[in-house]
Amino acid sequence: MLLRYFYDEKLAHASYLVGCQKTGEAIVIDPARNLAPYFQVAKAEGVTIVAVAETHIHADFVSGARELGAVHQAKLFLSNEGDEDWKYQYVKGLNHQLVHDGDRFFIGNLLFEVMHTPGHTPESISFLLTDLGGNADRPIGIFTGDFVFVGDIGRPDLLEKAAGMKGTSELGARAMFQSLQKFKQLPDYMQVWPAHGAGSACGKALGAVPSSTVGYEKLFNWAMSHTSEEEFVQALLDGQPEPPTYFAVMKRVNKEGPPLLKELPVVQEFNSLEAVKESLENGQMIDTRPFQKFAKGHLAGTLHIPFNKSFANWAGWIVDYDRPVQILTTPDELDEILQALRAVGIDLVTGFIDSSKLMERELSSLETIEEVTPLEIADRVEKSEVHVVDVRNLAEWKEGHIQDAQHIMLGSLAMRLDELPHDKPLLVQCRSGARSAIGASILKANGFKDVMNLSGGILQWQIDGLPVVERG
Secondary structure, eight states: OEEEEEEETTTTEEEEEEEETTTTEEEEESOBSOOHHHHHHHHHHTOEEEEEEOSSOOSSSOBSHHHHHHHHOOEEEEEOOSOGGGOOSSOTTSOEEEEOTTOEEEETTEEEEEEEOOSSSTTOEEEEEEEGGGTOSSOSEEEEETSBOSSOBOOSOHHHHTTOOTTHHHHHHHHHHHHHHHHTTSOTTOEEEESBOTTOTTSSSOOSSSOEEHHHHHHHOGGGGOOOHHHHHHHHHTTOOOOOTHHHHHHHHHHHOOOOGGGSOOOEEOOSHHHHHHHHHHSEEEEOSOHHHHHHOBOTTOEEOOSSTTHHHHHHHHSOTTSOEEEEEOHHHHHHHHHHHHHTTOOOEEEEEEHHHHTTSOGGGOBOOEEEOHHHHHHHHHTTOSEEEEOSOHHHHHHOBOTTOEEOOGGGGGGOGGGSOSSSOEEEEOSSSHHHHHHHHHHHHTTOOSEEEETTHHHHHHHTTOOOBSOO
16 A cells, blocks of 8 residues: 655645555545646556545635546545535536445555544545555544544634634534544544644644544544533634635635636736736735835735745735736746645736846835834834734734734734724734734735834834733
């Protein structure tokens, strides 16, 4: 048996290629949209990808299942559990099998058994894997998707918070409690292969270790210690992080079927400032440079989302999916940026601008954002001469914040602009100054002229001995 692990750090997403070396066949579990890594490994290992399986309709990234089925003729094994709201709508005409609890299927000499594990979502399933080609008569492990993570379990509130399905959080939590009773009956030796790691918003305390065992999770996963369903429901729903707004888009896209990559628009290069400005009239531009460069000079109306580990997540939060997108970057980073955007369904990218060429021209027409240190601005904050906007998560805010600051989590900032004052400068603040830099660009792009970013964030504020309100 062949088992290979793939991990996208930008989305904290894990996927797997499982192959039967005797027959040369392989399957991909919970594939990303970018399929190249799977085919590279399959070729190197001498196996052919003949199938794809999903544990549920994903909400945090665009699945590669449809692409594998439509372009590469892989057979799809997809859940048929849950009600009519959670059925795959793109499978007609594709080689597929809709599976239920207790169903079995083979990839070569590898046996996959389906276990319905609702809670995170109604249609969620897990796959138990037995290597019959290796003369095993019991499973070696379980692909749990977003059911059981290392040290955590899948959150049940996404349907309500991100997709607007009222009343589903508690129902999902109760379903999760029952699913865990089934998990606890599995043998301790079985390996656990989840679909996410630390940093994912699909849970609240995911571990950074890529895999675990059933026995270890029984001992140390917080969710396994609860024997009371009522206490479990309360504990599971308490303290879940804010779900990204794009999760609702991903649910719809993965249910209806994402566009094939060959159907996406061609990305052209803009060679004149006039063309760039014209594109901004109907679209939006993402400036991917480091904030220090963006702050010194950027085109009016552009959004700052630096190309780093968090790029795809913040792009999903902030970008308007219905308007064309242009990218300010360097040509050597363009392909990787497009891949990151397409991973969260931002497909309407129509152009890019070479940042090195653009910044050589029209420097006097560019906008700027002032960066200030805590010691430089503290006196004005104390005198209420500036309005502090704290864009951290709610849990961070509750740990301590600057006196009289207004809390608006970064992902919600563009939707709450009418709550901000126009009669004084705005000081945007986060933990270290990175998220607040994105927030400052949102405010500038929406017409707030006097905007500052707090360099070093509240960490530097506290290092400098400045006061904070300990509890929110």
